[in-house]
Amino acid sequence: MKRSRSAWAAVALLVTALGASALPVEAATAATARTTACPTGWGSLPKTHSASTSTPVKNVRTGRHTCYDRMVIDIPGANRSALGYSVGYVTHLYQDGSGREIHVGGGAILEVRINAPAYDPETGKPTYPAKAGRPLPGVDLTGYRAFRDTRFGASFEGYTQLGLGVRTRLPFRVLRTDGHVIVDVAHSWNGTP
Helix, strand or coil: CHHHHHHHHHHHHHHHHHCHHHCCHHHHHHHHHHHCCCCCCCCCCCEEECCCCCCCCCEEEEEECCCEEEEEEECCCCCHHHCCEEEEEECCEECCCCCCEECCCCCEEEEEEECCCCECCCCCCECCCCCCCCCCCCCCCCCCCCEEEEEEEEEECCEEEEEEEECCCCCEEEEEECCEEEEEEECCCCCCC
8 A cells, every 4th residue: 555655646646747748648547547537426316407599509518527427408598497397217218299200319319408499499499400310510529438329309389309428327417507407317326537
């Protein structure tokens, strides 16, 4: 145990003295992974917030983080308090309106429902260029640890439905900020990156 702490102290001193760029990427990443404590306790039960907005969805994007993969649904101009959602694991994704099953890859499926349309309520014109049953436009999940697939379900009667395929049933959380609903899926259950 002392040898391990001494080794990490030496690595920390080296990183401080030379800067993180002096270490190979693999060593710096391994050191970060061993010292990062990931949040735990999110659970995998459904999460909801019952608010809604007529401000439309404009984009969906994803990002990779040390402890989790993130999906961000952009609803520019919507106030945080008006952003509602329902996110939970399902065995199959059934398209709103038609009931047609949409195949989502991965070991588990998170259904993400945003209480906002993906079209202009005045004109009916789409504001987000996704197609039912197809992968989300512009989203590339190469290199992600939790995410495996994305699918657009529908935008029906003021709600937008997305399918998020994940590696296996993992803990997740849902956050809201002005103009965004954020879904984070942890890489593991035990708090390791």
